[in-house]
Amino acid sequence: MHQDGVLAPYRVLDLSDESGYLCGRILADLGADVIKIEPPQGDAARRIGPFPNDVPDPEKSLYFISYNAGKRGITLDVRKPSGRALLLRLASRADFLIETFPPGTLDRSQFNPRLVVVSITPFGQTGPYCNYKASDVVLMAMSGLISLIGEPGKMPLRVSLPQSPMWAGMYAAAGALIAHYHRELTNAGQHVDVSMQAALLWALANAPAFWATNRTPPARGGSRITGRSMTGARMRAIYACKDGYINFIIYGGKAGRRSNQALVDWMARHGLATNSLLNKDWNRFGIETSTQAEIDEIEGPTAKLFMKYTKAEFLDEAFRREMIGYPVANARDILDDPHLKDREFWQSIYEPALGTQLRFPGLFARFSAVDPRRFRPAPKVGEHNNEIYEGELGLTSGEMARLQEGEVI
């Protein structure tokens, strides 16, 4: 097995801000040599929390560390002419460049024509909103996702951790690798224009299908799932349990039949199953034609049943009984999950900036032909300046000093 990752031969220049970090992080996970390029004072996103003990420190932003682990880091002011010249030298031997400048800022024509240039912006490089400023909540709004989250009739909701940079970074990496495949066969690089708004559209799951099919607008249901029955029945999905919440609904189809019957059997053990549930023929039950009365009948005893269990107990029982349902987990539950331990999912990395060992989410996929590569901690500001400028570009210490004096690096 190869030790050095699926994309080991390639180099990535990562000029992105927080809206593009994940793209480079993914390529680094896959073994590429990713160089994070920050302005001389460091990325502004180093000011995004959380921080240890809530004390802001540009070297200790857990947000920055999360999505820049695995990268090397240098500083460079690409707005200065000498900085731009250095960028071109770096780019002449790079395979990918990731950037998040406002549309039109970066002139691609001077770059090595093999380069795959990935641009991530809120709305894309052109179009009526291309110069609009955005942030996560604005993009969650403009993508339609917010309209589908929250209680009907109440304020729609976002997820309380930015998700738009995740979707954008993920799809940017996919676009980059499609362009890369083409480049390796033809020697021609190209431009990948990623819209964060558009990247969020798949987060809406099948909601667009309701409009495309019947011009029916899908609606948010709070803690209830909508759109599963043609009668308009809504199904409660979030149930309180002893120490939190569980996500469970009844399903149709073969898997649903098994799961629904297991639920009734479990209720029966606690004397909670009603006669009509005990006698229900799940082979004749169709979720797509279920009525609100049918759904409501199941809800009461289900709520009583789940209150008898903790999240972890529910997960064990659901697994054993072949029921479709999972706990509403928080980060602590996830860190403690024995299944992830079985899979050796976590990568334990010593994070020098924090002086501590941290468990990072491991690689997003297991590749049978390569060992999971251990990634390096996130770079400090300019940590690899000497290694790259002197070691690789061959700058002298005098040239380095002049660049530092001119605040280029």
Add this chain to the structure above:
Amino acid sequence: MSANSKNSALEGIRVVEFAVFAAGPLVGKHLGEHGAEVIRVESRASLDGFRVHYPPFKDNKPGIERGGSYALFNDQVLNVTLDLKQPKAVSLAKQLVSKADIVIENFAAGVIERLGLGYSGLQRVKPDLIMLSSCNQGQTGRRAAQRGFGSQLTSMSGFTHLTGYGPGKPPMLLYGPYVDFVAVGFGLIAVLAALDYRRRTGSGQHIDVSQYETGIQFITPAVLDAQVNGRVHEPQGNRDPHAAPHGVYPSRGSDQWCAIAVFNDNEWSALCRAAEKPEWAGDPRFQTKADRKTNEDQLDQLIAEWTSQFDAQAIMERLQSAGVRAGVVQSVPDLFSCPQLLHRNQWVRLSHPEFGTYEHEAPPFLLSETPAQLRRSSALLGEHNDYVFEKILGMSHAEVQTLKDEGVIA
């Protein structure tokens, strides 16, 4: 474009899918958008859930060719039918794989092996095969075999806990099987990386994607915070620790809202000017970001009173022209007339025998030299049986007919 470039980046790549619902098929659709020939294997005996169990159905009339979600996730893909319970069908599936580069499957762990189509067996007919196995919790570990759906897995992956009206308030759903679509993106990336690896080394490989583990990538800061500060992130409604005002504010009309985010004092001044509210700019409760965070309830109330008088679109335009981050809370219908999405040709209308036409979703990235091409709507069940078995596997029309009569191609 250079002389040796191709119209589509993945032209010449053939993909076979043994896949259901969204997490598998959508990976194939994405490969198809860039020129791969993607063949989905289905069977009348075991139809995709989106053909039979899930609305919307065209005109609310159920039918196996009328499922709107099936249409959304399966364009650009050819369709053949094989009843994989029959040995002859499994053997045909293997022949098809021997002519392919990539296999995608997303059954529960262990199912594909029981069908006789596990990676080691397929590798015997296609030594450099790339195979993506995507399931809820991965191919190994104590709960590997657990069956489940993305709508619930989204909760185990931490997203639902982070969504609610405030700390300690009940969790809210993210509408659909959010995490399935995260796994689609990561599965696609993994397959593309493996294609490059094969081109360089000649080796294929088996890729194990746990949808759960892909979801955790999207909440890494919360995972680190839990370790470093011992803190479990709680939902914050629409608030953000780094901004105020920050949220979704009511605008004129029923269920109309506008998102506004102000991260610093300059943006706050710009908002006050754009709203023509000098009294806000001078109000000591709102001078600095710290002041605005302290008095956020009162601030939100004032902003909401102002926004309620206007259309969301007008608020967005007014604030954006002052350099303030703002955006309409678009409904799903709004997305189909959003000028920015239309500018990017986000929706591609293609004809389909049952739907008439259907607006398919183009990828969120535009490639300058090899743009995505959405050429075909979702296929009818078995629509490409003759093409695939005759043209790709080289069988005679009579042989194919016999297999249809025997219920193998069915």
